Amino acid sequence: MKANIPDAPVTRRGFVLILSSPSGAGKSTLTRRLLQRHELQMRMSVSVTTRARRPSEIAGQDYHFISREEFELGRDRGDYLEWAEVHGNFYGTPRGAVEKSLAAGHDMVFDIDWQGADQVVGKMPDDVVTVFILPPSMVELRNRLVRRAEDAKEVIDARLAAARDEIAHWDAYDYVLVNEDLDESYNALIAIISAERLKRRRQTALAPLVASLMEGPLPRHD
Ligand SMILES: Nc1nc2c(ncn2[C@@H]2O[C@H](COP(=O)(O)OP(=O)(O)O)[C@@H](O)[C@H]2O)c(=O)[nH]1
Numbered sequence: 001m002k003a004n005i006p007d008a009p010v011t012r013r014g015f016v017l018i019l020s021s022p023s024g025a026g027k028s029t030l031t032r033r034l035l036q037r038h039e040l041q042m043r044m045s046v047s048v049t050t051r052a053r054r055p056s057e058i059a060g061q062d063y064h065f066i067s068r069e070e071f072e073l074g075r076d077r078g079d080y081l082e083w084a085e086v087h088g089n090f091y092g093t094p095r096g097a098v099e100k101s102l103a104a105g106h107d108m109v110f111d112i113d114w115q116g117a118d119q120v121v122g123k124m125p126d127d128v129v130t131v132f133i134l135p136p137s138m139v140e141l142r143n144r145l146v147r148r149a150e151d152a153k154e155v156i157d158a159r160l161a162a163a164r165d166e167i168a169h170w171d172a173y174d175y176v177l178v179n180e181d182l183d184e185s186y187n188a189l190i191a192i193i194s195a196e197r198l199k200r201r202r203q204t205a206l207a208p209l210v211a212s213l214m215e216g217p218l219p220r221h222d
């Protein structure tokens with residue numbers, strides 16, 4: 001069934017949909033699906049990171065892979081809207097594309113951790129919608145990290161060990177979903193996006209219609 005998605009934005013300012021979760025809960029998978037649904041017209045922010053590229057990742061598409069020196073240069077120049085150290089690597093959101101996309105009415109997806117979410121909410125509270133994704137259990141989380149088969153055993157152990165530090169921040173988010181069934185989680189995200197697009201303060205394009213509804217004589221019925 002085709003969900004009833006409000007029209008792609010044209011005249012309103014876009015918002016940033018932040019997805020956070022412990023590693024392996026499904027952020028990247030859900031983000032990919034949102035981007036594949038073209039009529040949603042979501043844009044993704046491609047972060048910079050100092051971590052090594054995974055075999056399945058494409059440079060410039062999944063991340064911009066840069067050295068620590070480059071990262072520090074960018075950070076000191078103020079290139080990042082937010083940045084954080086996660087699992088011993090640096091990650092940052094390039095500032096450039098964000099304001100341009102929002103001003104052009106495009107909604108963006110950020111796959112960032114709780115520290116980054118906290119910074120973005122602090123800087124642009126009216127532009128942000130935050131979603132925390134929980135795994136159904138720690139056993140399933142570990143299974144997903146193992147099944148993903150992109151990281152060495154020690155890396156998986158470290159990510160699992162850090163999972164509770166991330167989950168501890170779940171209550172700072174606007175929405176929370178348990179990613180058990182992927183289709184259900186995806187539909188929940190579509191519902192969130194649809195509802196956020198319908199928020200009255202985002203419906204600035206309706207002002208002329210409302211003005212026209214409010215003026216002139218009432219139509220007679222006789
Ligand atoms: N603050 C911040 N966190 C990021 C950024 N990009 C990715 N992350 C987070 O860094 C963590 C590790 O990401 P990644 O290395 O891709 O591993 P994964 O979560 O297992 O896919 C995740 O929590 C991401 O959400 C960013 O630009 N800023």
Ligand SMILES: Nc1ncnc2c1ncn2[C@@H]1O[C@H](COP(=O)(O)OP(=O)(O)O)[C@@H](O)[C@H]1O
Nearest residue numbers: 023024025026027028029144148179180181182
């Ligand atoms: N609902 C789900 N049920 C089963 N497997 C899932 C589900 N969501 C994601 N996965 C799988 O779990 C693994 C980790 O997902 P991923 O999106 O890479 O997580 P994250 O980006 O949060 O680290 C991937 O192999 C993905 O295919």
